[in-house]
Amino acid sequence: MKALWLCGITVAVAMSLAGCSDEPVGSQDEAEGFTLLQHDETTLEARYGAGGASVRMLVVETESKVVEVTYDFGAPVIGFHIDFNQGVGRFNPSGEPLDAAQSALMGPLLEGLSKAVPVEEAQRTRVEDAAMRQTSFMQIVPVGEALSPYEFVSERGWTHISCTCGNQYIGSGYYRTAGRGCGCTGGSGNGCKGRCGQGCGITSTPACVGTTAYTQDCAKHDYGLGSFSAASDDYTFASNNCSCSGVGTCY
Template identity: 35%
Template sequence: MHNLIPVLASLGASALVFLGACSSGSSAEPDPATKATGLTLETLTATAVEGTFEDGAAPLRFKSVERAPRQADVTVVAGQTELTMRLDYDRGEGEFDAKSGQLNQAQVGAMLRLMTALAGAVPSEDTTATKALGSTLNFYSVARPDEALPTFKFVAENGWAYIQCRCHFQDAEGYHNWMGVGESCGTSASPHCPGRCGVGCGPDNLGPLGRWGSGKYTADCAKHDYGVGSWAAASDDYIFASANCPGGI
């Protein structure tokens, strides 16, 4: 949970027409003018989503492809850094590799804005490709900037420990602090909702970000928020955990 403010995407009439056609899995080439706040969707089918996001100093290119049923490859390019995520939802396994590249602060922030724009631009019923892309961007949006990104594998069957939604002093697998959601919770580093596996402290399970970035509160996400747990250790929580908290600030 980092205290960033989402910027909601707005769609023009031409974009709405295009999205209606693609929601059925059409492979037709999109209109080049189809954009939503810097977002250009070049491909949107039942098994793939690809495009660009022009975000000032931090443009991004992205591609997510369902390579087999419930398996997806996600690639996001930010400047000279190419981040790849291979996900298998049936096995609950993932692999991340950025070849020791890193993201600057502007690029980390752009991940959230791209996720928000996509949430308003792709059909509300996720495919494997859109779910994988959205969850991956949610995870990238809390990467520590200007640090070499590690290569790692993660397995969901290792499990995640949910924490309680209500703000109070909690045990996060041996780490004790104020966690959960509430105006008096957290510190200046993680205000109002430490433990939230997503950016910001807005309403959970509501609006566009409810799809990929809110409603889940876990021990590893809390430790990441307080700087005592690694980004990699929280990866399965961000990618695979389901929502356990319906409220929000």
């Protein structure tokens, strides 16, 4: 457990070092929009700023199949330690609660990332896939609530649901409309209910970003029947059971 915390501290230090450059202090932080700062086999760093709020994301594969992901808002800083060898992850928040302006940065950041990495998940590096998955997860982290660290384990498993939109069992005694499609809203919010990733609206046709995994825990969260933490392992580890038809189409 101590090793997990040390890894989180390491990422925080790496984030600070990554910000050092010959540019005038504050020049990057004041920029609006999406900026890809570094992108190679083991590191992906990007920033998004809007309306005075900004976030810097750093994803580093520190050793084989061990990835550190950090979202630095200044305050808070939210990190993930993901060990794919052990199938274990840890959510490491620090500082103040996430506010609405900071949470709103996640969608545009995800869109920027989706243009910088391959559309097909199978073609992505581990850091690219982790960046997409964890940024998708960051969209459901509660706003205005004190966040506590916790561990999530892939071996506890997840249960896929059908890709076809319809009334289906989503666990814990609940039946709800879920499955692919921008029109698969179940009368409640965005479409693509049950998807462990960004939803989609009836009138929008967003890029296929995040994962194409549809699971019971993600569906329960979409309907307010399950916690964001219960969906952590689904977002991070669940295999993609539904295909993605590409950019500009409902999924």
